[in-house]
Amino acid sequence: MTSNGGTKWIKGALIGAGSFGKVYLGMDATNGLLMAVKQVELPTGSAPNEERKKSMLSALEREIDLLRDLQHPNIVQYLYSSVDDAYLNIFLEYVPGGSVTALLRSYGAFEEPLVKNFVRQILQGLNYLHEREIIHRDIKGANILVDNKGGIKISDFGISKKVDGNLLTGKRVNRPSLQGSVFWMAPEVVKQTAHTRKADIWSVGCLVVEMLTGEHPWAQLTQMQAIFKIGQSAKPSIPSDISADAQDVLRKTFELDHEARPGAGELLQHAWLALKKSSSSNKNALKTVAVPTIEISA
Incomplete structure (x- = not known):
């Protein structure tokens, strides 16, 4: 798990709920970066809860392992994560428009x-x-x-x-x-x-x-x-x-x-989705037209 536990962040408004947890708007207290923070409350106390905690952490670590290597403009960017006794936090790119x-x-x-x-x-x-x-x-x-x-x-x-x-x-x-x-x-x-x-x-x-x-x-x-x-x-x-x-x-x-x-x-590649290429006629239409020089005698 990529951890950045030393980073201080400020918890903002609840902006959604995903599998396993709630998603909050967060701000990096050092550089002001806005982030989506997926916060998962971990079970505490009894032995059965400890087993649940291990199971949840294992599932969340699998999610992080998938996310950390993904780099694509159409996929939310994983930033880092942190864990303490009560919560696991997954810090993600904030997408302002919503779902x-x-x-x-x-x-x-x-x-x-x-x-x-x-x-x-x-x-x-x-x-x-x-x-x-x-x-x-x-x-x-x-x-x-x-x-x-x-x-x-x-x-x-x-x-x-x-x-x-x-x-x-x-x-x-x-x-x-x-x-x-x-x-x-x-x-x-x-x-x-x-x-x-x-x-x-x-x-x-x-x-x-x-x-x-x-x-x-x-x-x-x-x-x-x-x-x-x-x-x-x-x-x-x-x-x-x-x-x-x-x-x-x-x-x-x-x-x-x-x-x-x-x-x-x-x-x-389907006709509905494929980006249309410019036709040759359009290309010709876009060519620069030479304008003749007119000399004016004094």
């Missing part, structure tokens, strides 16, 4: 061009993670932060995992319990038959629906009803008032066969 969920609450559903912009950035961040064998496992609006220039940052790696054999095959040995947010969950995760990188892609599709409509899929259902529905291989409804390309992306993300579901890199 996609908070923005939807404030401004309503997003227009398609904005969704496209955000999805492109999310997939770039996910592609970086997946290339490093990391599955996020909890992609949803609350875990996608937006800075004050519209830049996207993927956050909350509390239940993220490095890919291993058991995760990929879905064997009962050491298989994870049902973790994540049900409404964004892929069918193979609900059924616990597999949990690969492609589960994140299904969740991205659910996030697209969330951004376009202002509500996550299955919003009218309870969590238990949603688990049953998704477990029966039901797909979220695709909005009818969006472009054909956007609908096609959603159809691909909601592919029931996770092996046939496209990866993040493949989706970035």
Whole structure:
């Protein structure tokens, strides 16, 4: 664990809650740097609590081990951590705009061009993670932060995992319990038959629906009803008032066969998301036009 216990910081307002703990705005008392501080209260006292404390610390150290090596513009930057008898603090880059969920609450559903912009950035961040064998496992609006220039940052790696054999095959040995947010969950995760990188892609599709409509899929259902529905291989409804390309992306993300579901890199090449190159005619139009010199005799 990277520790910076000597650094003094000032605790500010509660700005959110993530897996395991609450998130506060913090300020470095030496240089004034604003940070997001994920603070986890550790159990104290009895022997069972000591075991819980060890288990929590172990899980948090796994999160830190994942975060510390990640360097990407679309992933929240880990700074350092500290631990004492009562709390473990994880110091992270502060993203001032808040989460996609908070923005939807404030401004309503997003227009398609904005969704496209955000999805492109999310997939770039996910592609970086997946290339490093990391599955996020909890992609949803609350875990996608937006800075004050519209830049996207993927956050909350509390239940993220490095890919291993058991995760990929879905064997009962050491298989994870049902973790994540049900409404964004892929069918193979609900059924616990597999949990690969492609589960994140299904969740991205659910996030697209969330951004376009202002509500996550299955919003009218309870969590238990949603688990049953998704477990029966039901797909979220695709909005009818969006472009054909956007609908096609959603159809691909909601592919029931996770092996046939496209990866993040493949989706970035889709017509809806690929950045258009300037045509040769546009390039010619931008060429400097020579202006003849007119001589004026005295």
